[in-house]
Structure formats: C-alpha cells, structure tokens
Amino acid sequence: MQLGEIKIDWLRGGELHLDGGTMFGVVPKALWSKKYPVNEKNLVPTRTDPIFVQFQGKNILIDAGIGNNRLTEKQWRNFGVAEESNVHADLCAKKLTEEDIDIILMTHLHYDHVLGLTGKRETGQYYSVFPNAQIFVEQTEWNEMREPNVRSKATYWKENWESIADQVVTYQGEIEPISGIKMIHTGGHSAGHAVIEFSSNGKKAIHMADIFPTHAHQNILWVTAFDDYPMDSIFQKQALFEKWMDGNSWFLFYHDAKYRAIKLSPAGELVDSILI
Template sequence: MALEQFEAGGVTYTWLNGGVTHMDGGAMFGVVPKPLWERKYPVNEKNQVELRTDPVLIQADGKNILMETGLGNGKFSEKALRNYGITHESSVVENLKSLGLKPEDIDYVLMTHMHFDHASGTSGKTDSGEFESVFKNAEYWVQETEWEELKNPNIRSKNTYFKENWQPIEHQVKTYKESCEPVEGIRLIHTGGHSAGHSILVVERGGEKVVHLADLMPTHAHQNVLWVLAYDDYPMDSIDAKQKYLLPAIQERAWFIFYHDYKYRALQWDEDGKTIEEAVLRNRENE
C-alpha cells in the first residue's frame, strides 16, 4: 500500500488515513441550491456527501509535522457512527509504521481548529479505559480563542468539542493569537469564520506556496467565495477570509491541499481559478 505523497519547495506531504464521515450535503453547502452543488460534488441517496478526515504528515528540516489528527478510534457510540455517517475510523498509527515512524516521532501537531472530526485522533484509550495522548512528544499548536472556547463551549459548540480530545493533551498545547511558525516557512494563521478560533495553514518554502484553507474550503467544490457551510459560526468572516487568502493564492499559482476532499489530495488551478491544471488524486485502493 503506497500512501499518496506530494513534494513542493523541498517539503514532503503524505496523506494518512484518518477515517471517513458522510455529512448532510445541504449543511455542507449552506444556502447554495442542491442543483448547483451536486454538479460539483457527488451525493448519496441520503443526501450525504463523503468527507475524508485524513491528516497530512508534513516533513521539513528533519521535523515530522502532523496537520490535524483524524477520527481516532473508539470515540463514537453506535448512534454517533450512524449520525455522522462514519464508515471506518483511523489507521494513522499503522500508516506511520509503514513509513518507519512511531507516534512518538511526531514533533508538532498543527490544529486548524478542534472540532471532533479534526481532533478525535489526539487521544486514545489505555487498557484501563482512560484516554491518553497519542503523540506524546509533540507540541500541539492551537489558536488561543479556539482553546478557550473548547474549554467553555456555548450551547452550539458543546456538541463538537469533546473533553476526551483536549484534556489528555492539555500539557502539550501551545497557543497563539494571530499566527505561529513552529518551523520556518510553515505557519498557522488565524481567520475565524468556521469557528471563532479557526485557522489556515500556509507553507512558503523553496519558492513554492502551499495553502490549506481547512474548513473555509473543505473540498475543491467550495472554491466559490460565497459557498460557505451552514456549520460556520461566522459565515461573513468565512467569506472575508476566502477573499483575503483564497483569491490571491489562486493568482499566485499556489498549491491547495485538502483534509476532507473525497477526490483531491492537492491541486493547482490556473490563474483564473477555472481549470485544475495539476492534481494529486486520492487512491481508493489504500482503504
């Protein structure tokens, strides 16, 4: 089994299998009418769209950096598995082993936000049933507003910030306000929008630019600045952030990488954003 890899600017990106959800298509495309969005993204008979939850291993300067953590294992009840359309959970640890790595070899975990579908892989159960950190030697970078909100969630956000995802890693977390750069040229930038503390990842090294807009553009079908999620807490902030970061990056011929997309791991649009010129496709045989 060969995991999908991509190299840009001397940085290697490897996609790990973090599990898969199937979420309501209407919620994922907000106010966009179904006849428009279903032309761009497939939908099943339950009106659900497939959303991967696949962390990206980023390797640069001898460091192993994990972007997001996937669904983990054993975190969901039978009811939750049905509601979130989870058909399989994480193989991240096994994938790392196939690369000659252990969870303890991860130096940094970069979290764009801490919703359950991004953060459930942070911890796992011990033999005694307690939850402990999976990546024990890593520094976790989380935007400070996001970190405060998950500890004191409101009536809406309490359903996505799970204590078992953040309490076991609390001693490993470092927070930032506007941006952080744990490795030169690899930055998390606070945007808000999807959540108050939502951030994006921008990598600028070796003359190449790679952008992960996280849940501002969870799939290639969300490229339109106005196509934002019903799940977004602050949709106008999402639109503003997409105008600020997405449109210039397209014109700069940046590469875009994805965590949720069912089809594309990475792609590069032409300067008008109308044509995909190059792409790294997901290999379904890896599942």
Template sequence: MERLNVGRLELVWLKGGVTHMDGGAMFGVVPKPLWEKKYACNEKNQIELRSDPILIRHNGTNYLIESGMGNGKLTEKQKRNYGATEESDLEAELEKVGMKPEQIDYVLMTHLHFDHACGLTRPNSDGTYSSVFPNAKIIASNVEWDEMRNPNIRSKNTYWKENWQALESQVESFDSEWKNGPFTMVRTGGHSDGHSIILIEDGGDLAIHMADLMPTHAHLNPLWVLAYDDYPIDSIFAKQKWIGYGQEKEAWFTFYHDAFFRAVKWDGEGKIAESVQRIRE
C-alpha cells in the same frame, strides 16, 4: 498514500477516517442542483468526506496537520449520525513510512472540532484517555483552545473533553499568527471563531491549507460556505483574501476532507490546472 512536493518538502496523506455528512449542511444556502454538479451525494443526500492528516518532515522535525478521526472514540449512534464508515488507521499508516506516533514533534490543528481532534487521544481500558502523540506540541489558536475547554451551547457538541484533557500540557496556543520553519498558521475565524489556515512555503513554492474554510475542491466560490460555520461572513471574507492570494502566487491548495482530490491548483478562470487525486480503493 498520495504525496506532493512543495519545494524540498514532501506532503504525505495518511488515512484518518471517513464520514458522510449532509450535503445541504456542507454547502449552506447553495441550492442542491448547483452543488451536486461539483460534488456527488448518495441517496441520503450525504457527501463523502475524508479526515486524512498530512505528514511533513523538515530538517529532522516531524509535523502532522490535523489528527484524524481516531479509533474507538465514536459511539454507534455517533457513527450513524455522522455516517462514519471508517475510523483512523494512523499508527499503521505511520509505520508504512517508518515512523511511530511518538516521533511526531508538532501537530498543527486548524481547529479542534471532533472530526479534526479525535485522533489526538485514545481510550484506555479503564475509561481514561491518553495522548496519541505524547512528545508533540499541539498548536492551535488561543481562541480555539479557550472554546475547546469552555464550549457554548452551539459548540459543545463538537468540542469534547475526551479530546483535550489528556494532553492539556502539550498545547501551545497563539494569538493571531504562529511561525515555525516553513509553516505559518494564521487565525481567520469563520468556521469557528478560532479557526486557522496554514501556509507552507519552501524554495519559492507555496501550499495553503484552508481547512474548513474550503473543505473540498467544490467550495472554491467564496460564497459557498458551510451551514456549520459559526461566522459565515468571516468565512467569506477570509476565502476571498486567501484564495486570491494563493491564485496570485500559483499556490497549491491542500485538503483534509476532500474525497476526490488531495491538492489542487486553479488557473485564473477557476479551472483545475494541476491536481493530486486521491487514490480510491
């Protein structure tokens, strides 16, 4: 259970599941001889990707960034297709820090693709679904929330009704920006039209959660964007803006998907200056 201090805030990573996705899709038009030097793949050309939420407590309020893969949500076919070898163990993870899902006050969702949103609901024995965080406000951009409920022909495979129908009344959506305490969510578009990043600021320190604009440390180059991105040129422009801003501010960049690093600081030459590595079991 890795931790990072940003000002007086403590960020705690929780196990939310793991997938193995095609490396070519994860690096788009970047040739394999380039990307595999920075991020290893297996014999199937798949790269390991975590789906690990971040817990942050501030003035008695409990925040979660993303929700993990959930448990019991994927069919056997989906597990094979997504290389899912581990489901979420979020309740047990929260118990380690003396908490229960009912104590989460906010879940900050950068976007609502299945690998981020499956952990929001759980299946019941009668075929229905219930909210995992019944007392939480679920925060996402208006555009993302609208597409979640009305996906197009391209996005319908990643926006699942099982992940939103049971918690519709909990969702609080925003237009371009949402602020609460040390958190600012900014809609960037790119990966999805409603995709957002999260700025975490306290005591003069800054962390930027770029989500799927920069899913791993190997995606630092603004041109290295995913084939999954709906609007890749928007991803590139957003990466240029926010990576530059973060480096200027000496910010931490935090990850939900990276299998090797939880957070990284880069120097002006793009070399890792500081890092929090994931403890590999």
C-alpha cells in the same frame, strides 16, 4: 508532494458521510450536486485525512483524523462513519510510530479534526496518542474548546482536550512553528479557525482547512452550515483566493473525497491536481 524541501503526504484518518445540507449550507442541492458526489440519502463523503509533513528533520501532522474507538454507536451512525483511522498503520509503513511526531498543527478543534489526538483505554481512561508532540492551537479556539457555548458544546468535548492540555502551545494572530510553515488565524468556520501556509525554495502551498473544505466549495459564497461566522469565512476566502490563485501554488485538502491538492489559475480554472 515535494514542495521545495518540504515533503507532504496524507495519512488515512477516516471517512464520514454527512448530510449535503450541512456541507453546503444554503446552496441548493441542484447546484452543489453537480460538483460533488451524493448518495440517495443525501449524504456526501468527507475524508478526515491528516496532512503529514517532513521538514527540517521534524515530523509534523496537520489535524488528527477521527481516531479509533472514540465514537459511540449513535455517533457512528449520525456521522455516517465508513472508516476509522489508519494513521498508525500508515506511520508504521514509513517506519515511524506516534511517538515520532514532533509537531501537530491544529487548524481548529472540531471533533472530526481532534478525535485522533486522544485514545481510550479499556479501563475508560483517555491518553495522548502523540505524547512527544507540541500541539499548536489558536488561543481563542483553545479557550472555547475548554469552555464551549450553547452551540459549540456539540463539537467541543472535554474528552478531547483533557489528556493533551500539557502539550498545547497557544498563539494569537499568527505563528511560525518552524521556518517556512506558518499558521494564521482566520476565524469563520470557528472563532479560532486557522489556515496554514507553506513556503520553501520558491514553492508555495496553503491549507485553508474548513473555509475551503473541498474543491466544490470554490465559490466564495459556498460555506458549510457548520460555520459559526459565515461572513468571516466568505471574506477570508475572497482575500486568500486573490493571493493564492496564481496557477503555481497548491491548495491542500483534509476533507475532499476526490483531490488531495489542486492548483487554480487567477480565473479559478483547475491547472493541476493530485487525486486521492
């Protein structure tokens, strides 16, 4: 995608198959299954594909995929892993390496977004996969990552932050790491969840991350069972849809198994799309 002067692409970060109930929460299967694929085990495919941005001479990643060799056999089975990360190969195809990534924007730090930031050597030591990148994270999210509560400790693991700690840049409210790309704290899915807005030469896009994880979550009341603060997700979706459903702006996805991006009219109708 060319968005003004911003070049946007997607890297293959892995694929999970999660229980339909976790992805659609209290919504009856009879409703959501009409909008999103599901297999006989009630598992739905979810991509974990980092958004790759080139702008103003910088190489930027949004979230990091599930990495390689970071999950145990039990986790592999429980998360329905169908594919691990191909980020390295995709960067090589662009004649780049992990060392060429300048900025990483983390919408939040759940395992399926952050695993790819850290690698594990045969000796058992962990290391930063993108050693030259500044990693932007909302302050509340970073605090909870390091001191998770009884619920969040299931997804915030010390192995995912210890080796990147000196690269992390925190913010509160909002930040514009590079002119035209803004991170805005929303909460909802997690306490420190953020969305990312893009603007260049009159062209606009938004990545709502996990408060709008797939096109099937367009109903503002449809939120995942992973959301720690579901009412915050609902209110934020409502406000953002009112702003961005204009028929011209793109909604970008990290998890969707069908679309990379879509445009929606003020009435919520699909205007344009980019398929995987």
